[in-house]
């Protein structure tokens with residue numbers, strides 16, 4: 001089976017000792033393509049550097065809401081301009097995160113909107129990170145359209161968001177979170193979203209699936225997520241792998 005990893009952070013220093021080895025194993029496991037995702041200027045820069053060394057890797061560049069004070073949309077614009085010949089396939093991860101800091105909602109919203117506009121200028125799709133902020137995410141995404149594609153990473157469904165995803169044909173990525181017991185309602189939502197709109201991710205080194213919680217997550221766990229999704233949707237694993245692979249290629253315009 002072939003898999004497409006749509007969201008991982010191999011720039012993380014936790015991989016300094018074994019990055020090359022893991023990426024080699026990924027290839028052997030059928031993880032054919034990987035998108036490495038930045039979260040501020042420095043990590044986005046590192047991502048571009050890393051993916052330039054691997055034929056099957058691509059970069060997303062952007063400022064995560066946690067880094068709202070560190071960098072701006074302009075920083076990402078400048079980075080793109082000086083790396084036009086590199087494999088930058090999306091603006092991300094961008095969005096809202098109220099899990100730890102929520103006294104800067106306005107600043108987070110402004111940065112999010114500016115980066116949606118940046119993506120439109122650069123004709124790139126966006127990768128959305130939304131944590132404990134689904135209502136505001138819904139409002140912003142509804143009003144500010146990303147013209148070249150919208151992907152909700154680590155999708156945490158709510159009724160509003162699922163409706164919007166269906167209405168506008170957005171893409172959602174499921175990761176290790178679909179294997180967690182507390183996310184029982186996922187099954188219901190997963191069934192509402194057509195397979196054509198779903199891709200796979202690990203968010204490595206974070207969010208390891210069951211039964212690997214508490215360990216460093218890698219893209220080698222992608223088949224576990226594929227298996228769980230197949231189970232929830234009542235589909236063959238190979239069919240889920242194929243669909244999500246093709247969906248991701250289409251979303252990131254990779255042939």
Ligand SMILES: [Zn+2]
Nearest residue numbers: 093129153154
């Ligand atoms: Zn995220």
Ligand SMILES: [Zn+2]
Nearest residue numbers: 007037093203
């Ligand atoms: Zn991430």
